[in-house]
Amino acid sequence: MEGRHAPADTDPIPTSPAKPCRTCVDFRSWMKSQRTRGEEAARPGDAAKYGCPADSLALGRGTWRLLHTMAAYYPDQPSSQQQQDMRSFITLFSKFYPCPPCAEDFREWLKTNTPKVDSRSGLSQWFCEAHNEVNKKLQKPLFDCKRINERWLDGWADGSCD
Numbered sequence: 676m677e678g679r680h681a682p683a684d685t686d687p688i689p690t691s692p693a694k695p696c697r698t699c700v701d702f703r704s705w706m707k708s709q710r711t712r713g714e715e716a717a718r719p720g721d722a723a724k725y726g727c728p729a730d731s732l733a734l735g736r737g738t739w740r741l742l743h744t745m746a747a748y749y750p751d752q753p754s755s756q757q758q759q760d761m762r763s764f765i766t767l768f769s770k771f772y773p774c775p776p777c778a779e780d781f782r783e784w785l786k787t788n789t790p791k792v793d794s795r796s797g798l799s800q801w802f803c804e805a806h807n808e809v810n811k812k813l814q815k816p817l818f819d820c821k822r823i824n825e826r827w828l829d830g831w832a833d834g835s836c837d
């Protein structure tokens with residue numbers, strides 16, 4: 676995502692060429708940019724610590740954890756109000772996710788992938804597909820969406836955690 680910081684009009688979170696976007700890059704790239712700017716570099720591994728501001732990796736992991744878990748606990752038969760609220764949440768999330776280039780791509784994907792808010796399993800599958808879209812872009816392995824409940828609700832049969 677480096678070098679893709681030109682803000683669109685729809686981006687509510689401004690980025691400035693003078694101040695790199697920490698949540699748009701991984702920690703190594705961010706450290707490199709700080710060195711170039713002559714600022715004090717943080718120590719390797721800092722981004723993995725809870726006390727430090729998030730880089731793109733920590734932000735992404737934490738956010739997917741919330742989104743998949745939220746879908747796992749969404750009602751089986753949501754009321755029309757709950758469906759409307761979830762639609763609104765996703766729309767607002769796509770405007771405020773604090774990595775503007777990531778949010779922009781997510782909003783683009785949303786245009787052709789309407790959120791499935793009519794059931795827990797529908798929403799869980801939809802977030803799984805959204806996550807796989809990002810995995811594809813980052814050339815990471817795709818997740819088998821049939822296993823979504825094992826990963827985010829019930830846990831793996833052997834009790835392991837990744």
Ligand SMILES: Cc1cc2nc3c(=O)[nH]c(=O)nc-3n(C[C@H](O)[C@H](O)[C@H](O)COP(=O)(O)OP(=O)(O)OC[C@H]3O[C@@H](n4cnc5c(N)ncnc54)[C@H](O)[C@@H]3O)c2cc1C
Pocket residue numbers: 676731732733734735736737738739743772776777778780781802803804805806807809810812813815817818823826837
């Ligand atoms: C909406 C959104 C858009 C993003 N866009 C970008 C971007 O454009 N560029 C960028 O560099 N980063 C982006 N990220 C962050 C990126 O997706 C990763 O979170 C980050 O790279 C850290 O990756 P990771 O390998 O630690 O695992 P993550 O991708 O964060 O996954 C965490 C865990 O989720 C599980 N998992 C993996 N895939 C799925 C799936 N499809 N369904 C369910 N569970 C799954 C795995 O067990 C994995 O360990 C985005 C994040 C979000 C929330």
